[in-house]
Amino acid sequence: MKYQHVNPEDAVRIHIDVQAKKSVAIHWGTFALANEHYLEPPVKLSEALERYGLKAEDFFVLKHGESRFLNTDDKTLNKYEPRSS
Secondary structure (H helix, E strand, O other): OOOOOOOHHHHHHHHHHOOOOOEEEOOOOOOOOOOOOOOHHHHHHHHHHHHOOOOOOOEEEOOOOOOOOOOOOOHHHHHOOOOOO
16 A cells, blocks of 8 residues: 555655645554554654654644635635636
C-alpha cells in the first residue's frame, strides 16, 4: 500500500512541499497496513509536526467519526473558475 499511502513524516513533508494551509490526517487506524499499533500514527504525526516547526492546527487529526468545518478568509477561493478543455 506504500504507493497509495504515506507515513506521518512523509505527510508532513508533502504538506510543506505543496505549501498547504491546512492538512487533515484521515482514516488512520482504520486498516492494518503495517506492523504498528493502530494509535501510533497520530503520535508520529505530532512528533513530525514538532520536528518541522508546525502547529497541530496546521495538520490535524480527525478522531474516528469526527467531523470538522473548515472556513477560510481567502478571497481567491470565491474567484475560482474551472479551466475549459
